[in-house]
Amino acid sequence: MRTRASRRGPACVETLTDAVALLESTTAWLDLAHALTDLGAVLPQSGHTEQSGTRLRQALDLAEAQGSTAATEPAHAVLLAAGARPRRRRQTDVTALTRQESRIVMLAPGRLTNDEIASELFVARRTMEFHLTQAFRKLGIYGRHDLARALPRA
The missing domain is CATH 1.10.10.10 (Winged helix-like DNA-binding domain superfamily/Winged helix DNA-binding domain)
Structure with missing residues (x-):
């Protein structure tokens, strides 16, 4: 689903929302973090900036909890690009x-x-x-x- 949504377009938000809903019922936490990041990145294009920040912060929290830099970096970068001021990253190593x-x-x-x-x-x-x-x-x-x-x- 994330791959289909990466094409952008009118159905992108719906497809990513479906992907997030599906992944929330699994234990594929890193995939969920990536899907949340993707969704958070496209929501402002459809006028949902507040919801975008919420989804991106969820992605960041999830990625940090899993200790995944590969998932943390994109979520952090999109939050910064959107003008948000994300908290400092946790230092735990x-x-x-x-x-x-x-x-x-x-x-x-x-x-x-x-x-x-x-x-x-x-x-x-x-x-x-x-x-x-x-x-x-x-x-x-x-x-x-x-x-x-x-x-x-x-």
């Missing part, structure tokens, strides 16, 4: 860490205590704990025991 957070998480999986890590890095223990907590949030983990799976192999 190793590349989102600051230099200090990276240094701390590299020491944390070992047997060093918080006091030992703070001493090693010449910072207060509370500062080290703050950075470690921020790193856990960005990595989407809950403690040191999850660091091994969250960090790339050295």
Whole structure:
């Protein structure tokens, strides 16, 4: 259906709406995100700018939840092109860490205590704990025991 709708034309919005409705009843979340992006891109041509923003934000949320840059980028780009101000993208991987957070998480999986890590890095223990907590949030983990799976192999 998305392929047929890509030709544009009067039936485009209807075809994409049908595609979205069909995909909403499946677990094909990335396909749904792409269909929502396509629908959001063509809705303004038929005067539905508010509905367009809603569909594009749904696509963006869905793509981010699936961790798909391939689906996130187009939705974000169409929102920007439409003049919307989408929220900042979530940062939830190793590349989102600051230099200090990276240094701390590299020491944390070992047997060093918080006091030992703070001493090693010449910072207060509370500062080290703050950075470690921020790193856990960005990595989407809950403690040191999850660091091994969250960090790339050295």
